[in-house]
Amino acid sequence: MTAAPDTTTRLPRAREAEGDTQARAREGDTQARRIRREELRDRLSLAALSLPALLLVGVLVFLPVGWLFGLSLVSEGQFSFIHYQRLLEPAYRNIFSMTFEISFLVTALALLLGYPLSYLLSQMPPRAAALLMILVMLPFWTSILVRTYAWMVLLQRRGLVNGWLIDLGLIDTPLRLVNNYTGTVIGMLHVMLPFMVLPLFSSLRAVDVSLMRAASSLGAGPVKAFWTVFFPLSLPGVMAGSLLVFVLCLGFYVTPALLGGGKVIMVSMKIQQNAAMYFDWGAASALGVVLLGVTVALFWLLGRVTRIERVFGGL
């Protein structure tokens, strides 16, 4: 967000060099050359500083991804698109549409629950907000596996939730809350909520209070002021949170595998199946590449509709 410092320092110096009279032109020329040389050296030294990090990212990210990509294009020792062609079969198509459907639903529900919560947090005094934030983060610091088993206990036929609902007289027979679609969505939503609340909260907190006051002084009631001023300004946070949750959902494995009861098959589970049960690394890699491709495409799309650095600037 800040302007590159080199342009601001270069301008006056460059103008100084250009402003010289003809008699001093040559002197100015050498001076300008010297400045350019210094700048080049500055940039090179900056590049050298970032080299270790670049190497690390290169080795840890681009190498495996390249490897994955290569594996997906090889079948029985030969170059082939067979793994990708098989993804077009109805069975795989269903898995993909199920994955997208669940991810979309969980993202939408996380936004629906997370927005009011983040709004409340953003309007509270910082100390109280920090305290409540710990409550939001608490599940975040617990193992996903533990939380998922906890949900299985809570949601089963004679579990706590069904027990309460029956005791309250809301239902007569226990609801099927686990080992199905519903269970998967509840479990995933619980895991995903902090990922929605964190970017949303920082984005909502950044909305200037005086803007709401200004809207009010100009004649907007609280509801009108929220929808015309606050909500539009919180959209970067909404985008960031939704994207984060959606992408994490696409590749989510543990919770759907345990709470879905085998009825909800997502891409990640198919990858595990292909790799661990059938030792079909090609098929698993192809699935992974498609997931990666979808994620990159989503970021690209987001970059088209908003300035991406603003979306994650609040993080």
Place this chain on the structure above:
Amino acid sequence: MTPLAATAPAPAATAPAPRAEPIAITGVTKTYGLFHALEDVNLEIGAGEFLTLLGPSGSGKTTLLMVLAGFTRPSRGRLTVGGTDMTRVAPHKRDFGMVFQNYALFPHMNVAANVAYPLKLRRLPRAQVEAQVRRALDLVQLSHLADRNISALSGGQKQRIALARAVVFEPRVLLMDEPLSALDKNLRERMQIEIRALHDKLGITTVYVTHDQREALTMSDRIVVIDRGRVSQVDTPRALYERPANAFVADFIGESTLLPVTPGPGGHAFEGTPLKTSRPVADAAFLVIRPEKLEFAEPGMEAEHNLFTGLLKSVIYQGETLLAQVDIGADQVIMLRRTTRREILARMPEPGQRITLALHADDTILVPERPA
């Protein structure tokens, strides 16, 4: 006579617009726990008046403005505008224009949309919205920026757009909360004159908050000096400067040296010497010396002047004026300000010399203590 007082705009120089309404603040008190942010504030603001709330930070001037705007509910007291009680009316139903310190322009709307915002809320027909937006932008001379993004505006431009937005819906009252404090000095001084001219053109009752006393003197019909939540003095700029009501006002407005005085048979005296003054004050505690009212004593002056003899400690050249410090004994140093005109520079004694200064009886201001 000070040049400032001479050029200060005369009250009600223009006929008030039909919309101008008087404001009455009666017994307004605001407490936060034990802290009194405002204590029994009573003010009558005339229709079309430009009134400034002036005070140091934390004095309660912004709290009072927030009570006017409706963002702060007073613990006690009443606020009426044009005769109707507004004390419990929600801010968005007050129809008051407000300009904020940080401009508070909506960053997701362009200039025209910002100015059109209050009109659209009032569901005016599109053609009328456009006409009024154009007129408001013309008023602040920025119609060429209608399609600009807010982030592409300079500070001064933002302030003008905020002003246009605050007046475009012809509000009953205009409130301004230190609107110029973020601008640099030159721009600030230009905007002071511009805002005052805009006020005179619209004739709208305006309440302006600032901590800058020169800004207050430049712009206002009347100034309310607020000290620790209470109104210390309400007066025209000239009266405030030349007849401060107490030591706080004298010290806060303009430069001054306060010398302790004691009551005596011949009026109040400083260091045993009775002071000649054309405005005696019964409970006076201090003599207020404005540096620019002092002159070099000449023979025969003692009839109408009070004389102070002391050691010239230093002379500081400040461009348009010289500022000199004179040690008059009894641990008191008084300040003397003179213009840098040629003949004055030529006559200026060297530091280390003893000089005698004269203060005319009309300029000899006595004030009581700062109220507890």
